[in-house]
Amino acid sequence: MIRRVGVVGGRVLVYALIWAGLVLLITAAGIRFYWGRISVGQMLLNLVSVETDGGGGAIVWVGVLGIGVAPLLITVGIALWQCFRRRARHHHGDETRPRRSPWIARTVFTASVAAVVVGGTTAFATTVGMGDYIKAANSRYDLGDYYAEPTVTGDQHKRNxxxxxxxxxxxxxxxxxxxxxxxxxxxxxxxxxxxxxxxVHDLRQYEGGGWTMAGLVSTQCGVPLKDMVSTAGSGASDGSDGDVDAYLGGLTCLGDVLDEHGYHSVFLGGANASFAAKDTFLHSHGYSGVKDLSDWRAAGEPEKHFRSDWGLSDERLMAHAKDEVDELHAEAERNGQPFHLSVLTLDTHEPVHVFDYCTVDAQNEVASVLSCSMTQVAGFVDHMQEKGYLDDTAVVIMGDHLMPRNAGDAFHEQLDDHENRTIFNRIWIPGEDANSTLRPRADQLSMYPTILEAAGLTLQGHEAGLGVSAFAPEVPDGSAQAMEPGPYAELLSSRSSWFYAQAWAGESAAR
Structure with missing residues (x-):
């Protein structure tokens, strides 16, 4: 009896290992195809908060079928096949088979199971950068030692x-x-x-970034976006599932500073704002209005203006942005309260979708879609110019991150080995000297103080978060931006457990 229980338990363990190996292998393949190599933090902060409506769409169902159903069906199929083999062998007896065949079959089966388990584990660990994640736990650096709480020393020149x-x-x-x-x-x-x-010439994506929420947090809070695993046991609430009450509430971010100085902040996006807890982040940091997919549907937008996986087209989003900036500017003139409008485009999110307003005139349709999206943004800039808003309104236009390098990306072959990948950006400051230059080769963390100074606020030391404004010709000694590339990259990758525990728990992370 004990022997039989042991045999059954062993078989269950083997099939569990097969299932786990397949799950990891298929997960790694899916991540590589859709997103390329990612980080553990990106996986925890994004993949667990996908939305079937306007937050991934079909990718969610691909994940459910590919990761949830397929490995289970394959494992059950292998188990049934093995069961039928054993029954057939028992029914016909051992004399009809060569004496050594059971050992050969068992060896092949064992090797196959080991290959699936080891291969799946290795592929998954490599895809999500598990080695880098573990290494970061032993870093000698901590973000809290370099973080600068933004201190505004003057706002007499603040502008929209x-x-x-x-x-x-x-x-x-x-x-x-x-x-x-x-x-x-x-x-x-x-x-x-x-x-x-x-x-900013050669604007860099920060080391470890590469997805939308990382772009928003780095450029509006001046720090890398980190998950909650590193703060386990530190008293911080887990902010990785999109249901948190506050998102990095212990940090003072762009919307917080602007709110303190009388700004009315609004965000417009075509996708579901609850994806990756974007709405929680915005509401946690000074935005009083967030308009997303549900608002555009409520406004009566026809279905042809939506893509099923993410949301509203850039053509219609920019039409709403024109209406929004008209209302905000008129209100600002009435009450003297400056406004802040943030807009996030959508059309160029992989896999790209060709809306009927866009004509594909290039062999690679991604290039055409990108051009069509930029045409819509250009129309928005033209609208502000024609209305005279550029006389009293600063404008910052920039990519949220680099194009993902994945197997499904149209440009992955050209970009994989490119030596100088940078983020597009343009900055408009009313009445400023057009001949003055911005400090080159800044990264996304320095865009936080740059945006604040573009809005007309004066910052102590030109610093906020880990960044130094691109308007500052030189970087102060002791700043993270003054570090050598190697140590700076290690600083950005460090877990900094106490710092993020405080930030997620809503307590000040400044020391």
Missing amino acids: LVLVYLESGEATLADDQLSETDAFAPLQEVTRASDGWRS
Whole structure:
């Protein structure tokens, strides 16, 4: 009896290992195809908060079938096959088979199980950067030692602010040798340096970033976005599932500073704002209005203007943005309260969707979709110019992150080995000297103080978070931005458990 229980238990363990190996292998393959190599933090903060409506769409069902159903069916199929083999062998007796065949079959089966388990574990660990995650726990650096609480020393020159995030807005794709055509040409035409627009030359994605929420947090809070696993046992509430009450509530972010200085902040996006807890982040940090997929449906937008996986087209989003900026500007003139409008585009989110307003005129349709999206953003800039809003409103336009490098990305072959991948950006400051330059090669963390100073606020030391404003010609000694590349990369990857525990728990992370 004991022997039989042991045999059954052993078989159950083997099939459990097969199932686990298949789950990890298929998960790794799916992540590689849709997102490329990601981080543990990105997985925990994004993948667990997908939405079937406007937050991933079909990808959610692919995940359910591929990760939840397929491994189980394959494992059950293998178990049934093994069961039928054993019954057939018992029914016919051992004399009909060569004496050594059972051992050969068992060896092959054992090797196959081991290959699935080891292969799946290795593929998954490599895909999500598990080694880097473990290494980061032993870092000698802590973000809290370099974090600078934003201190505003003057707001007498504060002005309205419009902030536009371009989904996967990588400046590298402005190279027509790389993507057939300069997809940013429509936007570049209305943001020319000769007209007073400026840019941060070679704006870098921060080390460890690469997805929308990481782009929002880094450019509005000045820190890398980290998950909650690193703060387990530190008293912080878990903010990884989209149901949290506050999102990094212990940090002082862009919307918080603007709110303290009388701004009215509104966010517009085409997707479901609850995806990755974006709405929680915005409401936690000074935004009084968040309009997303549900609002556009309630406004009566026809279904043809939506893509099933993410949401509203950029053509219609920018039409709403024009209406919104008209209302906000009129209200600001009436009550003297400045406004802040943030907009996040959608069309260029992989896999791209070609709306009927966009004509595919390139061999690679991604280039055409990107150009169509930039045309819509350019139209929004033209609208503000024609209305005279650029006389009293600062505008910052930038990509939220680089184009993902995954097997399903149209440009992955061209981008994988590119030596200088940068984020597209343009900055407009009313009345400023167009000949003045911004400090080059800043990263996304330095965009936080840059945006605050673009809004007309004066910052002590030009610092906020880990960033130093691009308007500052030099980086202060002791700043994270003054570190050598190697140590700086290690700082950004460090777990910094106490710092993030405080931030997620809603307690001040400043020391």
